[in-house]
Amino acid sequence: MGKKSQKQKIVLPPELPPEIAEDEIEVSDEDLQFVKQNSDYAVGFSRLDTQSITKHVTRVADVKEDALEALYEKRLKKKTLQKEKEESGVRVDPVDALPVKTLDGKLYYRTLEKKSRLSGIGVEETGEDDKDDGGATGVVKLTKAERRAKLKKQKKETKKLGKELDKAEELQQTPQAAVLAEVKEDLTAEEAFESKKQKLAELGMALLEDPESNIKSLKEMLQISKDNDHAIVKLGVLSLLAVFKDIIPGYRIRLPTEKELEMKVSKAVKKTRFYESTLLSTYKAYLQKLIVLENKPSFQHVAIRCMCSLLDAVPHFNFRGSLLVAVVRNIGSSDDVVRKLCCATIKSLFTNEGKHGGEATVEAVRLIAGLVKAQNCQLHPDSIEVFLFLSFDDDLRRPEKTNEVNRVKSKKNRKRKNLEEPSQLPDRKKSRQELMTKMREEVTADYKAVTFTPDAMEKRRMQSETLSAVFETYFRILKHSVQPYAASHEEIASPVSGASAAHPLLAPCLKGLGKFSHLIDLDFMGDLMNFLRKLASGGSNLGNSSQKDFNSFTVSERLQCCIVAFKVMRSNLDALNVDLQDFFVQLYNLILEYKPGRDQGGVLAEALKMMLCDDRQHDMQKAAAFVKRLATFSLCFGSAESMSALVTLRHLLQKNIKCRNLLENDAGGGSVSGTIAKYQPYASDPNLSGALASVLWELNLLFKHYHSAVSAMASSISSISTANNQVYLSTLTPQQAFLDLSLEGESFNPSDSLKLKSKRKRGSGSSGSATSEPTPDTGSIDEDEVRKKLSAHFMLLRDIKENERLRGELDRTTLYLRLYEKYKTQKKKGRTKSK
Amino acid sequence: MGKLGKKARKFAKKNLQSVLKRKRKLKSTFKKRASKKDEHDAAEDEGDALELSNGRNPEGGDMEDTSLDAIFGEDDGDLSGDDSESDGYLSEDSSCTYAENGREDYLEDSSNGSALKVQNREIHLDLAKKTKKLLRLKEKDLEFAKFLESYENDLRPFRNKEIYSDEDETTNEGMQSNEGKVLTISAIQCWSRLVKEQHSLPALTSLVNAYRAACHYGSKSTSVSDADSCYRIQNTETFCQILMxxxxxxxxxxxxxxxxxxxxxxxxxxxxxxxxxxxxxxxxLIKSYLRSCLFLLNQVTEHEILAFSIAHLRASVIYFAAFPPLLHRLIKIAVHLWATGGGTLSSHSFLIIKDLASVFSSSCFDTCLVKTYKAFIGHCQFMDSGLLKHIQYLRKSLVELCSHDVQKSSSKAMICIKQLAKILQQGLRTKQKEALTKICSWQYTNCIDLWVMFIAENMRDYDLQPLLYVVVQMINGVALLFPGPRYLPLRIKCIQWLNSLSSSSGIFIPVASLVLDVLEYTVGKESGKHGKAFTFSSAVKLPKYWLKSQNFQEACVSSTIELLSVHFSQWSYHISFPEVATIPLIHLRKFHEITTIEKFRRMVKRFIDQVEQNREFVQKKRDEVAFSPKDQQSVELFLQLEKHNGNSPFTQYYRSIISNAASRNLFGMER
Structure with a gap:
């Protein structure tokens, strides 16, 4: 009658029932009925060791008050076991089917098909049970929940017992069963995978349906994702990602302090607290798991993908810092997929600042700066390029400054007032007022903490921090590039052999400087210009000047330096008194070093635009030198480059009236020729070239250019008259001209006169016979030779024919001979028969 | 007996395996020919494969059938029909038939015992033995003889049926004169005399019939019951006589x-x-004659015979006007022979193609052009020094054909060039390996080469500006797409094309930057040992090991100088020559400073000096003139006189460089 006693125990909370002799127990009809109906449970209980259960129940009873949560946690683990236990209860047929237990604690049965089917049902059932537990009992009656917890505990124990039993039984099994079990193990590996997958899906669905009540399943999922099977781990991690992305709230969870925990709160609050704490702890565990996985090569992609999408989706949530660290760490990864993911995430962080109020931006930028520092500027260019997606609010920056000053002033004023006023007020009032202000401040602080709209000051602070980190990085890179190359060469060569250039970060750095040139602090300007100058000169000014170092900067990079220098100057309204002459000299020479395939033509065009078209102050000598050089340049290079050069040239001519003298062959060079009477094409300084003395004869050859656009441009340039000052300035920029004519965009359609062509014939069709080669005469073929060949051909053909014929005949005769044999035997037979 | 007709070959494959093997051992020439054929087949297969793979690319879509051969679609479909048209045997007057009985043993004129003959003889002996045995049996056993007869009777109708069903085209005509007439040389002589002297039509008919029989001689299915039945050719002499x-x-x-x-x-x-x-x-009669000729052309593989017959057929080209299907067949055959044959055969075939194109209507010109172009594409996928000459010939003749009707061919050229450009565009945009390999191939370069030659040839007489523009852009694109030193041969080709286009059209095409790139390849490379000799002309891409050799550097420097020489010599008397030379000179000077190899220094120095001299000369002359750049007419006239005299030292220098280069290339080709 042990069954009954256990039943009693369950019903009666929490103390053990007094020891009663079994006989004395009265069994009500209801009880009997219940047992009958729930025979599933009952069978399970039949094996219980009353002793140990009693022990445990008492222990649970002792701790139950404080360890409620712990119990809940444990329950998750229990559930799986319990379920199996239940099943075992169902399935065990003591006669023939003893369950086989695998190492991971699963029970398998000989009747495999049934098992798998039933296990599916079992999962569903337990899922429902869970819901019932969490939903109904949890809310309605705490005590009931406790009871349930206890029940689970019990079951766990029974389970343990059951295991022991199983083991014992297993030992006794026949060898035949052992072999069978082995086979089954193999078979069930796949099934286990399937069932785990299914379970993941179900748990995930349940969580998405009702996160509040199913929050505990998170742990279970986490547990599953610690599986040994790689595929399961990946699945688990990814489904957790989906769940978290969905259920993470739009605010940051603050765990209650101990004080708060002690306070009495309503059930709803408790529930929420429980929910939040579970969520947070699982999330933390999940992140830790991810970070561990990230270091394993086989899981790296999955882990990174999870972290990136988490960071992208919930940048406001707790533990953002660790996510950021992990993502930034991989931003310069040599793995393309990983790097792209990380960069995209950081970009989206930068562009969608509303999601996190800008704090993540600051952190990310700082982290990247740290990374650049740690890696000694040897990173993939992508990692710096993300800075280009930063957006700085200009309105916030400048006007706010004054605002801030104002506010500070006003604060001071107020303070002063406050200081003054209260002295006049009575103490009581003063203290009350203080209290009120304090309250107000507290409230506003809380409000701020909750909302994600930090006030302008906060924003400005963050922005300035971001800016300083960005520029710190940029300057670090510049400095590193300018450093005597040889010193750092050895150490660079080994670690980053894959990097394309010696200065992988220089190009994006220059781009960034160009973009944020208006934000650069004036104090840095001088240094910046010095760096740029050094870089633009191709590092030739740096201590060692061997050939290799000279080539260490590409033409594009050097042009970019010039462009940045001009951008910086321009965006700071030319406030600085820096001589840009050097950059012009550089450009003048760089034009010659340009190579179409190697260097980016777009950069050259941009440089022409920035430095020549947009520059306001022009030295006539210099302008003339550039005019001449550009004309010469366009004689040597492809149409796109030529075109951008010619557009610039026209621009220069239109702006500088005196340069138009170049279009005229003024005998003796004219009065404007300046100090240098003769043009020096090889001079490296535009001011010393004496270009004013030259004539733009290039145009004559450009008229004949194969590209109609170029020749049209040449003629339009030559038609600029010396006399009147044309106001019209074409809007075509060199960049646009370059893009229009570049081969990548070439459609290879002759735009104009495809159909006109054949009509505008110049010559008649006279060319027909003129080109023909000496016609080979028919007599050139040796007829004897032909005759010989013909006869050979004939012989061959005839032989073949003859061969064919002979074969046919041969076949026929042999056939007849064979027939004769047959005939003879037949006849013999006939004869014997007739006889 | 080296080469066999189509049907003969089929037969040989079926029945003469061992013989063929022996023969191959004996006759190396045959082997060579066969292997060449195989190679060609393989090439075609590959072409097909190329096309196939192109088709698979989903994103490329219609871009992809750009595979060069796919141009102009398929238009061969209509040609198969005319084969079954009855051509055949013409009824003749019995008055003229010069029949002669007497069947000589075929072994009579077998002077040289070939393998086939040996085998025949063996079979013959075997046969004789067996027939003897059979006869004896028959004699011995009369019953069996009877049985055999009945058996044979049973068998015959069946066999005949078989024959009829096989030869649908010959049933209607072949069986009417089943009795064989043996053709002898005297008969032919007699007929020819009759025709020549009396213009006798019946004799001519007989001749044509005899000719037909000769052409069809040995070809399997038709010959058995048809050709043979009307005339049996007596011996070699007759055969030769009638054909010749x-x-x-x-x-x-x-x-x-x-x-x-x-x-x-x-x-x-x-x-x-x-x-x-x-x-x-x-x-x-004429139709039969022409058909027989075409049949002969299809049957024979012997170069000499082919060349001879096609050369003589050329005279009769006008008759094809009456038989358009035959005309198409002729074009097909001629194009095939033009592309595959070599030497005289090619040139004779080409003459026929050219005649056809000029004699017949414009549509015929179109088909000729399209067919030849396709054949050209099909045959220029591979290149070695042996093939080079043939391909050059093909290109040259194709250009000649195109020049025949520039208007038509230029519109065709436009289509082809656009197709090439499409491929290039794809390459430029996607940089896919597939597209790149397609561009960097002999097929592609040969196509560009062809059109460049065409434009250069006709630029003077016609306005081909749009074509020129597209081609120049395309060449620039190709040069841009393959910048590395490994593509030096391709780069050099590109520049050569540009130079030739420029010099033929008088249009300015800047090449300096492309050339200077070549010079750059040598900089920074440690000069290694002398590499193996390598023929430039038969490669578009260099093997990697070659890049480090000194040969490579030398090739770079010398080709830089050669290419620049061509460019400069064109503009050496132009008023803006000093500016044209400025930037190249700066770069060359730099190279001169850098390079450590004395040979290069000397070469470059000499070139610099000459160019400088040229520069000075033009500069000096230029300073004297009074007109401005705007005055274009005066500019055109500037130094024209000197240009025509053209004996200044730098001109001579350029010339010597260019001719050296040409001879060196020739030499390289021979090597």
């Missing part, structure tokens, strides 16, 4: 009958004749 005579004199005889002068080859003459009774009488 008909090929040589056929045209004349027909012309004589029709009364057309031998120099007249306008197709209108045929169309005017169409209704005359004479034509009606001769039409079947």
């Amino acid at each position: 005579f008909m090929l040589r004199e056929g045209d004349n005889m027909f012309r004589g009958q029709l009364g057309i002068s031998s120099s007249n080859c306008r197709k209108e003459t045929i169309s005017t004749l169409k209704n005359s009774p004479k034509w009606k009488a001769l039409r079947p």
Whole structure:
């Protein structure tokens, strides 16, 4: 009658029932009925060791008050076991089917098909049970929940017992069963995978349906994702990602302090607290798991993908810092997929600042700066390029400054007032007022903490921090590039052999400087210009000047330096008194070093635009030198480059009236020729070239250019008259001209006169016979030779024919001979028969 | 006996495996030929594969059938029909038949015992033995003889049926004269005399029939019951005689009958004749003759025979006007022979193609052009020094054909060039490996080469500016797409094309930057040991190991100088020459400073000096003039006189460099 006693125990909370002799127990009809109906449970209980259960129940009873949560946690683990236990209860047929237990604690049965089917049902059932537990009992009656917890505990124990039993039984099994079990193990590996997958899906669905009540399943999922099977781990991690992305709230969870925990709160609050704490702890565990996985090569992609999408989706949530660290760490990864993911995430962080109020931006930028520092500027260019997606609010920056000053002033004023006023007020009032202000401040602080709209000051602070980190990085890179190359060469060569250039970060750095040139602090300007100058000169000014170092900067990079220098100057309204002459000299020479395939033509065009078209102050000598050089340049290079050069040239001519003298062959060079009477094409300084003395004869050859656009441009340039000052300035920029004519965009359609062509014939069709080669005469073929060949051909053909014929005949005769044999035997037979 | 006809070959494959093997051992020439054929087949297969793989690319879509061969679609479909048209045997007057009985043993004129003959003899002996045995048996056992007879009777109708079903085209005509007439040399001589002296039509008919029999001789299915049944060719001499005579004199005889002068080859003459009774009488004869000729061309693989017959057939080209299906077949055959044959055969075939293109209507020109272009594409996928000459010939002749009607061919050229450009565009945009390999191939370069030659040839007389523009852009694109030193040969080709286009059209095409890139390849490379000799002309891409050798550097420097020389020599008397030379000179000076190899220094220095001299010369002359750049007419006249005299030292220098380069290339080719 042990069954009954256990039943009693369950019903009666929490103390053990007094020891009663079994006989004395009265069994009500209801009880009997219940047992009958729930025979599933009952069978399970039949094996219980009353002793140990009693022990445990008492222990649970002792701790139950404080360890409620712990119990809940444990329950998750229990559930799986319990379920199996239940099943075992169902399935065990003591006669023939003893369950086989695998190492991971699963029970398998000989009747495999049934098992798998039933296990599916079992999962569903337990899922429902869970819901019932969490939903109904949890809310309605705490005590009931406790009871349930206890029940689970019990079951766990029974389970343990059951295991022991199983083991014992297993030992006794026949060898035949052992072999069978082995086979089954193999078979069930796949099934286990399937069932785990299914379970993941179900748990995930349940969580998405009702996160509040199913929050505990998170742990279970986490547990599953610690599986040994790689595929399961990946699945688990990814489904957790989906769940978290969905259920993470739009605010940051603050765990209650101990004080708060002690306070009495309503059930709803408790529930929420429980929910939040579970969520947070699982999330933390999940992140830790991810970070561990990230270091394993086989899981790296999955882990990174999870972290990136988490960071992208919930940048406001707790533990953002660790996510950021992990993502930034991989931003310069040599793995393309990983790097792209990380960069995209950081970009989206930068562009969608509303999601996190800008704090993540600051952190990310700082982290990247740290990374650049740690890696000694040897990173993939992508990692710096993300800075280009930063957006700085200009309105916030400048006007706010004054605002801030104002506010500070006003604060001071107020303070002063406050200081003054209260002295006049009575103490009581003063203290009350203080209290009120304090309250107000507290409230506003809380409000701020909750909302994600930090006030302008906060924003400005963050922005300035971001800016300083960005520029710190940029300057670090510049400095590193300018450093005597040889010193750092050895150490660079080994670690980053894959990097394309010696200065992988220089190009994006220059781009960034160009973009944020208006934000650069004036104090840095001088240094910046010095760096740029050094870089633009191709590092030739740096201590060692061997050939290799000279080539260490590409033409594009050097042009970019010039462009940045001009951008910086321009965006700071030319406030600085820096001589840009050097950059012009550089450009003048760089034009010659340009190579179409190697260097980016777009950069050259941009440089022409920035430095020549947009520059306001022009030295006539210099302008003339550039005019001449550009004309010469366009004689040597492809149409796109030529075109951008010619557009610039026209621009220069239109702006500088005196340069138009170049279009005229003024005998003796004219009065404007300046100090240098003769043009020096090889001079490296535009001011010393004496270009004013030259004539733009290039145009004559450009008229004949194969590209109609170029020749049209040449003629339009030559038609600029010396006399009147044309106001019209074409809007075509060199960049646009370059893009229009570049081969990548070439459609290879002759735009104009495809159909006109054949009509505008110049010559008649006279060319027909003129080109023909000496016609080979028919007599050139040796007829004897032909005759010989013909006869050979004939012989061959005839032989073949003859061969064919002979074969046919041969076949026929042999056939007849064979027939004769047959005939003879037949006849013999006939004869014997007739006889 | 080296090469076999199509059907003969089929037969050989079936029955003569061992013999063939032996023969191959004996005759190396045959082997060579066969292997060449195989190679060609393989090439075609590959082409197909290329096309296939192109088709698979989903994103490329229609871009992809850009595979070069796919151009102009398929238009061969209509040609198969005319084969079954009855051509055959013409009924003849018995008065002229010169029949002669007596069947000589075929072994009579077997002077040289070939393998086949040996085998035949063996079989013959075997046969003789067995027949003897059979006869003996028959004698011995009369019953068996009877049985055999009945058996044979049973068998015969069945066998005959078999034959009929096989030969649908011959049933209607072949069986009418089942008794074989043996053709002898004297008969032929007699007929030819009759035709020549009396213009006897019946004799001509007999001749044509005999010719037909000769052409079809040995070809399997038709010959058994058809050709053989009307004439049996007696021996080699007869065979040769009839073929040679008909090929040589056929045209004349027909012309004589029709009364057309031998120099007249306008197709209108045929169309005017169409209704005359004479034509009606001769039409079947002519048709039979032409068909037989085409059949012969299809059958024979011997170069000499082919060349001979095609050369003589050329005279009769006008008759094809009356038989368009035959015309198409002729074009097909001629193009095939032009592309695959070599030497005289190619040139004779090409002459026929050219005649066809000029004599017949414009649509014929189109088909000729398209067919030849396709054949050209099909045959220029691979290159070695041996093939180079042939491909050059093909290109040259194709250009000649195109030049025949520039208007038409330029529109075709536009289509082809656009197709090439499409491929390039794809390469430029996607940089996919597939597209790149397609561009960096012989097929592609040969196509560009062809059109560049075409434009250069006709630029003076016609306005091909749009074509020129597209081609130049395309070449620039190719040069841009393959910048590395490994593509030096391709780069050099590109620049050569640009130079030749520029010099033929008088249009300015800047090449300096492309050339200077080549110079750059050498900089920074440690000069290694002398590499193996390598023929530039038969490669588009260099092997990697070659890049480090000194040969490579030398090739770079010398080709830089050569290419620049061509460029400069074109503009050496132009008023803006000093500016043209400025940037190249700066770069060359730099190279001169850097390089450590004395040989290069010397070469470059000499070049710099000469160019400087040229520069000075123009500069000095230029300083004297009074006109401005705007005055274009005066600019055009500037230094024209000197240019025509053209004996200044730098001009001579350029010339010597260019001719050296040309001879060196020739030499390289031979190597």
